[in-house]
Amino acid sequence: MEYETVGAAVDGSAVGQPKYKVKAKRKPLEVFMNALFFLCGMVAVAFVLIISIYLVISGLPAILEIGPINFLFGTRWYASTGDFGIFAIILTSIAGTAGAILIGVPIGLMTAIFLAKVANPKLAKVVHTAVELLAGIPSVVYGLVGMILLVPAIRVAFGLPSGATLLAAIIVLSIMILPSIISVSETALRAVPREYEEASLALGATHIETVFRVTVPAARSGIATAIVLGIGRAIGEAMAIIMVAGNVANMPGLLTPVRFLTTAIASEMSYASVGSLHRNALFSIGLVLFLFIMMINVFLNVFIKNKKEG
Numbered sequence: 001m002e003y004e005t006v007g008a009a010v011d012g013s014a015v016g017q018p019k020y021k022v023k024a025k026r027k028p029l030e031v032f033m034n035a036l037f038f039l040c041g042m043v044a045v046a047f048v049l050i051i052s053i054y055l056v057i058s059g060l061p062a063i064l065e066i067g068p069i070n071f072l073f074g075t076r077w078y079a080s081t082g083d084f085g086i087f088a089i090i091l092t093s094i095a096g097t098a099g100a101i102l103i104g105v106p107i108g109l110m111t112a113i114f115l116a117k118v119a120n121p122k123l124a125k126v127v128h129t130a131v132e133l134l135a136g137i138p139s140v141v142y143g144l145v146g147m148i149l150l151v152p153a154i155r156v157a158f159g160l161p162s163g164a165t166l167l168a169a170i171i172v173l174s175i176m177i178l179p180s181i182i183s184v185s186e187t188a189l190r191a192v193p194r195e196y197e198e199a200s201l202a203l204g205a206t207h208i209e210t211v212f213r214v215t216v217p218a219a220r221s222g223i224a225t226a227i228v229l230g231i232g233r234a235i236g237e238a239m240a241i242i243m244v245a246g247n248v249a250n251m252p253g254l255l256t257p258v259r260f261l262t263t264a265i266a267s268e269m270s271y272a273s274v275g276s277l278h279r280n281a282l283f284s285i286g287l288v289l290f291l292f293i294m295m296i297n298v299f300l301n302v303f304i305k306n307k308k309e310g
Contacts, residue, residue, distance in 0.1 A: 188222020
């Protein structure tokens with residue numbers, strides 16, 4: 001960086017004032033870091049493309065062989081007889097995810113509001129610690145606790161032969177998605193400019209009214225991101241669900257043993273023969289799951305964008 005002295009102005013005000021001139025010369029380190037960041041971004045994009053291409057190549061042949069209608073809308077899944085219909089499994093995944101979101105989102109959002117806008121620092125620190133521990137618990141531990149405590153409780157409460165049902169899976173999933181929703185929502189709420197809240201309070205609104213009518217709407221984008229992460233966690237979970245849902249390809253019922261898309265892959269991939277229609281059908285389930293998550297992300301992003309423009 002160089003500078004030169006400006007000459008005397010007409011009014012004499014600029015005499016002796018330094019004038020800085022910044023050269024547009026980029027240092028080698030800056031060039032290297034820009035190239036490194038670009039490379040990392042391209043690697044992330046490449047991974048998504050590779051996964052997409054691999055799932056299409058591996059899963060599409062089975063869908064074409066079975067028939068798209070039979071595969072997507074068939075209600076029977078029996079590898080021994082060659083029946084590969086995943087309609088019941090798709091409905092189960094949708095019902096389980098929706099139930100977990102209906103339970104987990106209100107609890108997670110209220111907890112985030114409490115931590116960001118209501119709780120005193122000491123109590124907030126304790127709750128933060130609990131949320132961090134909840135996020136660090138492996139999914140198999142959730143499944144183990146659910147299998148030991150929750151499944152017997154549902155069996156006794158409803159007089160069922162087995163408590164491994166969709167209801168148990170929903171409760172476990174709703175607990176598992178709480179850390180993601182709480183952490184991201186709290187960050188979004190804290191990022192809302194203080195001036196918004198001060199203006200609302202100056203107009204006579206109470207603190208709670210300000211939180212729900214000003215802060216939460218202003219943090220809508222971050223809260224929606226938290227919900228997307230929660231949906232992704234709920235849809236993609238397998239190990240805990242295998243242990244509490246019963247793993248039977250039935251039509252979804254709250255007190256019925258069911259099978260999710262992820263559990264179908266995890267439970268049968270180990271004994272499906274390489275190159276067989278059974279194994280390819282499992283890859284097809286992965287393709288359907290991948291497309292399902294993409295559709296949810298696109299829908300929420302478009303919805304958020306339209307809300308902002310409106």
